[in-house]
Amino acid sequence: MPCLYPENNSTITQLHNSPITQLHNSSITQLHDSPIHQIINNKQMKSIYLKELKQFLSSPTGYLAMGLFFLLNSLFLWLIEGNYYIPGYGFADLTPFFSLAPWILIFVIAAISMKSFSEEFKSGTIEGLITKPLTIRQIVAGKFLSIWTIGKWMLIPTFIYVISVQALSVDADIDYLNLISAYFGLILLIGVFAAIGIFSSSLTDSQIVAFLLALFLMFIFYYGLEGMASFNLLGSMDLFFQKLSLDYHYQKLVKGLIKLSSVVYLLSVMILFVKLTCYSLQKRIK
Numbered sequence: 001m002p003c004l005y006p007e008n009n010s011t012i013t014q015l016h017n018s019p020i021t022q023l024h025n026s027s028i029t030q031l032h033d034s035p036i037h038q039i040i041n042n043k044q045m046k047s048i049y050l051k052e053l054k055q056f057l058s059s060p061t062g063y064l065a066m067g068l069f070f071l072l073n074s075l076f077l078w079l080i081e082g083n084y085y086i087p088g089y090g091f092a093d094l095t096p097f098f099s100l101a102p103w104i105l106i107f108v109i110a111a112i113s114m115k116s117f118s119e120e121f122k123s124g125t126i127e128g129l130i131t132k133p134l135t136i137r138q139i140v141a142g143k144f145l146s147i148w149t150i151g152k153w154m155l156i157p158t159f160i161y162v163i164s165v166q167a168l169s170v171d172a173d174i175d176y177l178n179l180i181s182a183y184f185g186l187i188l189l190i191g192v193f194a195a196i197g198i199f200s201s202s203l204t205d206s207q208i209v210a211f212l213l214a215l216f217l218m219f220i221f222y223y224g225l226e227g228m229a230s231f232n233l234l235g236s237m238d239l240f241f242q243k244l245s246l247d248y249h250y251q252k253l254v255k256g257l258i259k260l261s262s263v264v265y266l267l268s269v270m271i272l273f274v275k276l277t278c279y280s281l282q283k284r285i286k
Contacts, residue, residue, distance in 0.1 A: 048142025110214035113197025151190035178256035185253025195273035
């Protein structure tokens with residue numbers, strides 16, 4: 001049947017073959033084939049993620065870890081008079097909580113993540129995991145995201161602190177914008193700790209060694225570098241090491257100073273340790 005609009009067909013053909021259309025189609029193909037897109041939309045990765053969450057929730061150890069985090073924070077914030085004692089703080093904010101929480105999280109996240117890969121290697125199940133239609137990146141992403149999710153769950157009961165502080169305050173209300181910034185910073189910090197935890201677990205078959213190594217790395221990156229800079233022994237390098245500290249950037253967010261540089265740094269350290277975990281597994285499996 002003859003074409004009724006030959007000129008229109010010609011125009012459509014030229015548009016379809018134009019460089020702009022080809023570039024657009026190429027960009028969509030590259031985005032679809034990118035590692036990030038494949039990981040996020042991969043059912044196998046999601047199965048690892050859900051499996052890890054299920055194992056955590058089916059074990060009393062998981063609930064013990066979450067309960068311990070809330071209990072220790074509550075003791076130091078409300079019962080034990082000291083540096084973190086909120087009733088004696090004098091201000092209607094949760095600064096003591098955000099100063100204390102990272103120190104407790106170092107121990108809790110290290111304990112949760114220590115068996116991520118060390119147990120897989122010790123029991124030999126890592127081989128069965130690798131032989132499945134899964135890439136190392138998907139396995140690491142699934143385990144990392146599960147631990148990060150668990151860490152964020154731990155923050156849910158702490159919302160009662162917000163209600164309590166608001167109830168105790170008489171002359172002033174809580175700065176909720178500052179509070180959101182502080183919680184955002186704590187969530188990013190939990191992600192960094194989770195990445196360090198799975199990296200430590202990928203290096204050894206021993207859960208105890210993984211736990212101790214995670215404690216050491218978390219302490220060094222969170223406060224150790226800044227503590228070293230506080231001695232003023234390195235001259236102009238002191239500020240450099242201070243800015244490498246997680247606490248330096250985290251405290252900015254706690255104070256409500258949402259700086260892109262601090263967010264990018266925390267995300268960069270997180271991604272770095274996730275990538276190091278992938279590299280460590282590739283070397284051990286080979």
